[in-house]
Amino acid sequence: MFWDFQWTFEVLPDLLRGLGVTIQVTVVGYLIALILGLLIAIVRRIPIFGSVLHAVMEFIRTTPLIIQLVFVFLLAPSTVSGLTVGIIVIGVHYSAYTAEVYRSGIEGVAKGQWEAARALSLPGRRTWGAIVLPQAIRKVIPALGNYLIAMFKDTPLLLAIGVTELLTEAQRVGSASFRIVEAYTAVGLLFLLVSVPSAILIRRLERRYAAV
Amino acid sequence: MPPSDIPATEGPQGVGDGSKDQPLIVFDQVVKRFGDLTVLDHLDFSVAPGERVTLIGPSGSGKTTILRLLMTLEKVTEGCIWVGGEPYSHMRRGGHLTPAGEGYLRERRKRVGMVFQQFNLFPNMTVRQNIIEAPVHVLGTSKAEANARAVELLDMVGLGDKIDAHPTQLSGGQQQRVAIARALAMQPEILLLDEVTSALDPELVAGVLDVLREIAETTDITMLCVTHEMGFARDVSHRVLMFDQGQIAEEGTPEQIFGEPKEERTKSFLRSVLDNE
Numbered sequence: 001m002f003w004d005f006q007w008t009f010e011v012l013p014d015l016l017r018g019l020g021v022t023i024q025v026t027v028v029g030y031l032i033a034l035i036l037g038l039l040i041a042i043v044r045r046i047p048i049f050g051s052v053l054h055a056v057m058e059f060i061r062t063t064p065l066i067i068q069l070v071f072v073f074l075l076a077p078s079t080v081s082g083l084t085v086g087i088i089v090i091g092v093h094y095s096a097y098t099a100e101v102y103r104s105g106i107e108g109v110a111k112g113q114w115e116a117a118r119a120l121s122l123p124g125r126r127t128w129g130a131i132v133l134p135q136a137i138r139k140v141i142p143a144l145g146n147y148l149i150a151m152f153k154d155t156p157l158l159l160a161i162g163v164t165e166l167l168t169e170a171q172r173v174g175s176a177s178f179r180i181v182e183a184y185t186a187v188g189l190l191f192l193l194v195s196v197p198s199a200i201l202i203r204r205l206e207r208r209y210a211a212v
Numbered sequence: 213m214p215p216s217d218i219p220a221t222e223g224p225q226g227v228g229d230g231s232k233d234q235p236l237i238v239f240d241q242v243v244k245r246f247g248d249l250t251v252l253d254h255l256d257f258s259v260a261p262g263e264r265v266t267l268i269g270p271s272g273s274g275k276t277t278i279l280r281l282l283m284t285l286e287k288v289t290e291g292c293i294w295v296g297g298e299p300y301s302h303m304r305r306g307g308h309l310t311p312a313g314e315g316y317l318r319e320r321r322k323r324v325g326m327v328f329q330q331f332n333l334f335p336n337m338t339v340r341q342n343i344i345e346a347p348v349h350v351l352g353t354s355k356a357e358a359n360a361r362a363v364e365l366l367d368m369v370g371l372g373d374k375i376d377a378h379p380t381q382l383s384g385g386q387q388q389r390v391a392i393a394r395a396l397a398m399q400p401e402i403l404l405l406d407e408v409t410s411a412l413d414p415e416l417v418a419g420v421l422d423v424l425r426e427i428a429e430t431t432d433i434t435m436l437c438v439t440h441e442m443g444f445a446r447d448v449s450h451r452v453l454m455f456d457q458g459q460i461a462e463e464g465t466p467e468q469i470f471g472e473p474k475e476e477r478t479k480s481f482l483r484s485v486l487d488n489e
């Protein structure tokens with residue numbers, strides 16, 4: 001079999017649309033995971049909320065993402081698109097993991113830092129915002145970066161609720177014209193196009209923040 | 213075990229009667245327990261305004277605990293601490309003293325500063341940011357004013373050229389001097405020093421002690437100091453308290469305690485410190 005460039009160019013717009021969905025899901029879902037995970041990690045330190053939140057997070061981590069996607073999609077009002085449901089569910093799902101990452105980072109901040117903040121009478125807002133979180137987050141940037149990559153790789157699961165992203169788009173155009181190899185190779189290259197720059201970016205962030 | 217209410221609103225003797233030479237700090241029958249371990253056992257003592265007191269005693273005798281109680285890093289189990297004639301570990305409510313709430317403690321501890329054995333500078337901030345953080349965000353000092361004061365304080369501790377350095381770029385002795393400047397930036401009335409030179413290499417100790425000597429000479433800050441540096445204690449303190457098993461075993465001027473201790477416990481403690489040097 002030889003490579004058909006002509007065909008590849010013809011389907012490229014479809015593939016790029018799929019890539020756009022993949023990126024959209026990953027970026028917005030990841031932002032949700034970053035912010036929600038942080039809130040959960042902080043609220044978990046309040047005794048009453050701690051155990052409840054812990055149970056919820058444990059539940060989310062121990063059930064498959066695909067089931068959560070389908071379940072929420074079926075419960076959601078029909079006006080809400082599969083894409084929206086997908087982004088929210090994947091974001092919330094991953095926040096259960098990022099919350100753990102933040103938690104370990106927060107616990108890694110020396111007790112003396114809290115005590116010095118207290119000795120200076122700093123309000124909780126400053127203690128968290130200017131002292132604890134900057135130190136905690138620096139340490140967990142590599143671990144958070146790993147979840148970005150994992151989430152990127154999980155986006156094809158959105159097929160289960162009818163969202164066609166890059167891989168499903170490729171499957172569709174590929175099997176329609178019996179050119180699966182070209183389609184998947186193109187997908188592979190597009191994935192690389194996204195993941196290599198992301199990996200470089202993550203590595204640079206790591207280097208920048210590891211130096212403290 | 214939560215600290216219980218205390219029925220009396222009257223302070224211990226000499227407190228709250230408005231007399232001029234009333235003590236600044238009073239420990240009134242203070243008990244501190246960790247679980248079954250009684251660290252402070254109905255401790256009574258007071259410190260006058262401007263007085264510099266050195267706390268000595270064997271390991272585990274409760275010296276750090278006393279400073280941590282004053283910094284509100286720990287809560288008293290029984291009894292009450294008074295500062296400036298007002299309850300400190302407790303607050304007045306109706307006719308009772310009830311364990312102080314977080315808001316009350318935050319307000320009251322502004323007059324107290326502490327320097328820790330391990331410095332505890334904020335590593336994510338520059339020296340300047342470390343020093344201006346609390347004045348700006350707690351006292352509401354303007355950035356410009358806090359900055360000017362930071363420059364002054366750093367000059368005083370001999371680190372004027374390090375204002376934009378990060379703590380990790382400094383030696384232990386330099387970090388500790390920054391920590392002293394940071395505590396002073398809050399203009400505390402009371403300064404607590406817990407073995408501030410114990411974590412330092414021997415050649416860096418003198419620099420830190422010189423800074424503290426200067427503070428002692430040039431300010432009237434009340435100082436409570438836990439140290440094994442007997443020479444320093446003799447130079448700067450008005451009074452030495454020897455602790456043992458959660459109580460004061462002996463107290464007196466540095467000359468009395470270091471020169472002619474009466475208690476056997478004090479003698480053997482001083483011998484053990486000298487042997488270690």
Ligand SMILES: Nc1ncnc2c1ncn2[C@@H]1O[C@H](COP(=O)(O)OP(=O)(O)OP(=O)(O)O)[C@@H](O)[C@H]1O
Nearest residue numbers: 246247249251269270271272273274275276277278
């Ligand atoms: N948070 C805590 N939980 C349990 N026990 C504690 C706690 N803090 C201190 N202790 C115990 O209280 C006792 C007094 O401790 P403290 O640190 O006040 O002694 P110290 O006089 O400062 O001793 P050192 O000279 O070794 O610093 C020790 O037996 C210590 O183990």
Ligand SMILES: [Mg+2]
Nearest residue numbers: 275276277438
């Ligand atoms: Mg101690």
